[in-house]
Amino acid sequence: MTAGLDPVIHPTHRLRICAMLAAGTTLELSVVKDSLDLSPSALSKQVAALVDAGYVRQERLGTDTRRVWLSMTRQGLAAYRGHVAALQEIVGATTVPRPGSA
Numbered sequence: 646m647t648a649g650l651d652p653v654i655h656p657t658h659r660l661r662i663c664a665m666l667a668a669g670t671t672l673e674l675s676v677v678k679d680s681l682d683l684s685p686s687a688l689s690k691q692v693a694a695l696v697d698a699g700y701v702r703q704e705r706l707g708t709d710t711r712r713v714w715l716s717m718t719r720q721g722l723a724a725y726r727g728h729v730a731a732l733q734e735i736v737g738a739t740t741v742p743r744p745g746s747a
Contacts, residue, residue: 649731651724653698658683658691663725666701666717674703674713700724 654663661681665672678688692715695701700721704714717725 649727649734651728653694653700654725654728656691658687659695660728662691662695662715663700663717663721663728666715667722667725671714671716674715677715695721698724 654660658681662677665677665680674688674692677692678685681688683691692701692703696703698721699718702716702718704716705712706714
């Protein structure tokens with residue numbers, strides 16, 4: 646993997662989860678699920694990878710223990726920002742050769 650890209654964040658669904666969480670403070674798991682249009686088991690697998698890496702915190706807040714809330718950790722936010730910066734560097738450094746140039 647290219648330097649700066651985080652292998653935990655890089656898969657598309659995890660990158661999208663991190664983008665959503667970085668834009669907000671705390672999101673309910675069902676909001677993330679609906680936005681990504683993932684099955685509960687597929688979402689659980691993606692979230693578990695982020696939680697295991699220490700990038701996302703998963704909590705049950707208040708009296709309704711059926712609702713699960715997700716938020717980025719400081720470590721996760723730093724990893725996400727580094728990953729996005731690496732993607733921007735790749736895109737910014739990409740040049741397309743002009744026809745006829747060698």
